[in-house]
Amino acid sequence: MVRRDGAEGPDGLAPRSRAPKTRPGTIAPAVRERIIALRRELQAAGAEAGPVTIAWHLEQEGHPAPSTATIRRILHAAGLINPAPQKRPRSSYIRFQADLPNECWQADITHWFLQAGIRVEILDFLDDHARYLLELRPVTAFTGPMVVTVMTELITRYVPPYSTLTDNGLVFTTRLARFKGARGGFEKLLAAHRITQKNGRPGHPQTQGKIERFHQTLKRWLKARPLPDTIEDLQTLLTEFQTWYNTARPYRSLGRRTPEQAYTAHPKATPTSTADTTEWRSRTDTVDKNGKVTLRYAGKLRHLGIGRSHVGTPVLLLIHDRDITVSSMNTGQIIAEFTIDPDKNYQPKKA
Structure with a gap:
């Protein structure tokens, strides 16, 4: 202060800024x-x-x-x-994430609209570990066989996953269906590949939290673009989105890697289940006027030809996966046997 007073006089005693002379940050x-x-x-x-x-x-x-x-x-x-x-802090969430790619595939169906106001369904599959978007496909309305077709293509493309996680929609599971017992096509496909099937608790979408959050990202992206005229136009948009989502969108939880980088960074999990996955069930019916009874198999109604000589007969069907034994409930006598051909609706009885 003495030096400043001697050099500058009273002005040298005025308070000066304490800010650093340089700011490297x-x-x-x-x-x-x-x-x-x-x-x-x-x-x-x-x-x-x-x-x-x-x-x-x-x-x-x-x-x-x-x-x-x-x-x-x-x-x-x-x-x-x-x-x-009003948003909850991130630290309050309990996070679950598969340890390896293909350890769990989440699947769900959401919707979007075409220019004419037509509502379209979109089926999506997402890898739980890497958030890698495996498939996006739109149709007017999905049926069980359509979902089976998509899953079959994904198994061929990526090899079977260890498990799947979905809600309880009938295209994925029949466990909450009105009539118990019959497995749907998706369930049979998973059983054939020894894939573990997991379903969320009814009314608890948080179980499928990753794919529910994914739908927000998808719809925000779609809202920024004009509504497509046709389903084919929507598929073009979804393919563009899939490329962007997998290759140009980093995740904090993935160490700022993209889903594609995370999906290809580790070996893939595969099915390890050795449990018996064959189906055992029974049902009763009455032979109709055309000599047939019906049976739902792999999500489709099959017609079993018993024979006109048994019209009106109450019958018991014992189902062991594809093998069906039909007996008369009046006499207990076996009157027909079948091996289901999944590619046909009408099933002739064995000679």
Whole structure:
């Protein structure tokens, strides 16, 4: 102070700024502007635009990415974040994640609309470990056999997973159906490949939380684009989305890797079940006027030809997977035997 007083007089005693002369951690104006621009571009495209995603894009462009906390402060200062105090903190969630790719595939059906207002269903399959989007397919309405076809294609393309996780829709399971016993086509396909089937608790969509959260991302992306005219146009959009989702969208929980990077980083889990997966059940019926009874097998109604000589006879059907034994409930006599051909609706009895 004495030196300052001698050199500058009374003015040298005035308080001076204590700010550091250099700020090595200051964000360059160009990077700050790019962060704001990325936020707006990603939101306009219907994509995720949080700090983690913005940091990933900065790195891909060759910019030094600041911490996510710094990016959040920049976005707040620019008025680009709407406070949401009602949201639960991330630390309050209990997270579950498969240890390996193909350890669990989640599947569900959501919907979207065409330009004419027609409602279309979308079937999606998502790998639980990597969030890798395995399939997106739209049709007017999905049936059990359609879901079986898609699952068969995925098994061929990626090899069978260790398990699946779905809700209790009839295209996935018959366990809550009105009439118990018969397995659906999806269940039979999983049993044939020794794939463990898991279903969420009714009325508890949090069990399938990853795919439910995925639907938010999908629909936000679709809302940023005009409604398609046809299902084929929608499929084109979904294919574009699938590529973007798998290759250009990093995840915080995956160490800022994309789903494709996470899916290909580890060996794949495979079925290990050795339990007996054959089906045992029984049902009663009455031979109709055409000499037939009906049986639901693999999600389809099959017609079993008993013979006109047994019209009106009450019968008991004993089902052991594909083998069916039919006996008269009046006499206990076996009157017909069948081996179901899954490719046919009408089943002639064995000679």
